Amino acid sequence: MGEEVRITDYDVGGEDDDRVSEWEVGLPGVDDLMPLSQSLVPAELASAFSITPEPHRSMIDVNRASENTLSNIRSQSVKQSINKFNAFKSFGDDKCDEMVMEGEETVDLTGDGSDSRKLRRVDSTGAGAGGGEEADSSARTSKRPRLVWTPQLHKRFVDVVAHLGVKNAVPKTIMQLMNVEGLTRENVASHLQKYRLYLKRMQGLSNEGPSSSDHLFASTPVPQSLQESSAGGNSHVPVPIPMPYPPQMVHMPYPPPPQMVAHPAGPGASGYHHGFESHSHPFNMLMQQRDWSGNKFGSVGPYQHRIVVHKVVWSPPVIVKVTQPDVSNQLLADQQLDLLKSS
DNA sequence: TGATGAATAT
DNA sequence: GATATTCATC
Numbered sequence: 001m002g003e004e005v006r007i008t009d010y011d012v013g014g015e016d017d018d019r020v021s022e023w024e025v026g027l028p029g030v031d032d033l034m035p036l037s038q039s040l041v042p043a044e045l046a047s048a049f050s051i052t053p054e055p056h057r058s059m060i061d062v063n064r065a066s067e068n069t070l071s072n073i074r075s076q077s078v079k080q081s082i083n084k085f086n087a088f089k090s091f092g093d094d095k096c097d098e099m100v101m102e103g104e105e106t107v108d109l110t111g112d113g114s115d116s117r118k119l120r121r122v123d124s125t126g127a128g129a130g131g132g133e134e135a136d137s138s139a140r141t142s143k144r145p146r147l148v149w150t151p152q153l154h155k156r157f158v159d160v161v162a163h164l165g166v167k168n169a170v171p172k173t174i175m176q177l178m179n180v181e182g183l184t185r186e187n188v189a190s191h192l193q194k195y196r197l198y199l200k201r202m203q204g205l206s207n208e209g210p211s212s213s214d215h216l217f218a219s220t221p222v223p224q225s226l227q228e229s230s231a232g233g234n235s236h237v238p239v240p241i242p243m244p245y246p247p248q249m250v251h252m253p254y255p256p257p258p259q260m261v262a263h264p265a266g267p268g269a270s271g272y273h274h275g276f277e278s279h280s281h282p283f284n285m286l287m288q289q290r291d292w293s294g295n296k297f298g299s300v301g302p303y304q305h306r307i308v309v310h311k312v313v314w315s316p317p318v319i320v321k322v323t324q325p326d327v328s329n330q331l332l333a334d335q336q337l338d339l340l341k342s343s
Numbered sequence: 344t345g346a347t348g349a350a351t352a353t
Numbered sequence: 354g355a356t357a358t359t360c361a362t363c
Contacts, residue, residue: 146356190356
């Protein structure tokens with residue numbers, strides 16, 4: 001695609017003749033300005049200070065962002081944008097490796113658009129052609145983006161459930177121990193409901209393998225403490241897992257190359273991904289479709305050469321390293337101590 | 344009154 | 354099929 005789209009032809013509603021030249025006196029010339037598409041932080045510096053580099057922005061992106069801004073101003077929907085931003089701010093860059101939110105591109109996939117409720121949260125990247133009809137959409141944008149349970153997130157979930165035991169694993173506790181910013185009790189409750197159904201199904205057909213529909217759940221083996229009948233109380237064997245989880249995971253700015261997930265160690269690999277095609281694995285699908293900012297790209301993406309870290313390493317068990325004063329983290333640490341003492 | 348879990352909706 | 358939302362119940 002032609003990346004270098006000139007921003008100078010951007011039309012703000014006036015001709016070039018209307019420009020007030022006095023306003024430009026003293027301003028740096030075009031040649032003096034750093035292109036907006038250029039990153040302000042060199043790659044080496046970003047790496048050294050664990051700064052998540054922003055994806056490369058072309059002039060198309062810059063133009064699009066400008067159009068969005070102006071479009072929002074025109075339609076007086078700035079408030080809506082702030083809500084949107086706040087909704088996504090809580091899923092900051094460093095959370096992207098564990099949480100994937102759908103939403104901004106959630107569109108009417110049926111194509112007919114017959115149901116108005118399906119039209120919510122259609123992003124305005126291509127807007128502007130039709131006119132400002134999105135002014136009344138503020139109420140619809142207050143919804144949270146749809147959470148995607150990545151295998152990493154699910155594993156954290158399973159670890160916590162295993163640690164608590166099925167009986168004690170209730171949404172609120174799970175949510176707290178998972179320590180994932182932005183994760184709601186409703187998210188956990190919904191997932192827990194499905195996970196319990198999965199466990200029940202697994203108990204029913206203990207000899208057979210997991211159903212092909214259990215991609216995500218099958219990707220994380222059911223811990224021993226959950227496979228046995230939930231005897232309840234404190235009879236279950238707690239699973240030693242690092243608790244609470246650190247609020248951030250190891251810096252992993254870009255997804256691992258798809259082939260690592262699809263074929264972890266060649267043909268003779270463990271059965272970790274046994275039973276389903278690589279393209280149908282939820283994590284794999286995500287990686288093939290998007291980078292962490294939600295932009296879509298193919299499996300041979302622009303970041304492929306930069307992908308180095310593919311193994312997520314949690315903080316070591318027992319040692320809870322708090323690098324900054326974090327009250328909630330401290331509370332969780334106390335909780336963990338209590339849990340360990342009581343178990 | 345808030346949390347839970349099953350049912351239902353999207 | 355995955356996730357969100359609703360609602361009866363605790």
